[in-house]
Amino acid sequence: MPGSLTISHHESAVTMDHGDAARLATVLSELAYLLEIPGPNRINDAQLAALCEGRAPDRAELSHWSQALAAELKGRL
Numbered sequence: 001m002p003g004s005l006t007i008s009h010h011e012s013a014v015t016m017d018h019g020d021a022a023r024l025a026t027v028l029s030e031l032a033y034l035l036e037i038p039g040p041n042r043i044n045d046a047q048l049a050a051l052c053e054g055r056a057p058d059r060a061e062l063s064h065w066s067q068a069l070a071a072e073l074k075g076r077l
Contacts, residue, residue, distance in 0.1 A: 021073050028070035035063040 016024070031051075034043045036059075048057045 018077065022077055025070045025073035025077070028066040028073070032063045032067040032070065035059050035066070 031043075034041065035048070036042075043051070045057065048059055048062070051062060052058070
C-alpha cells in the first residue's frame with residue numbers, strides 16, 4: 001500500500017512491506033504473461049511503448065525483466 005516503500009538517492013537499501021512485495025511480484029508476473037501471450041488480451045504495441053517510457057520498445061526484454069524481478073521478490077518473501 002502507499003507509504004510502505006521509501007527510495008532515495010542517499011540510501012543503499014530499500015525496504016518494502018511484505019504484502020506490497022507479494023502484490024508487486026504478482027503484478028510483475030502478470031505483466032510478463034500479458035507481454036508474451038498471443039491474442040486480444042496481449043499488451044499491444046502502444047501500451048508497450050508507454051511502459052518503456054520513450055525507450056525503444058523491447059517486448060522480450062521487458063517480459064524477461066518483469067519475470068526475473070518477480071521471481072527475485074517471491075524468493076525473498
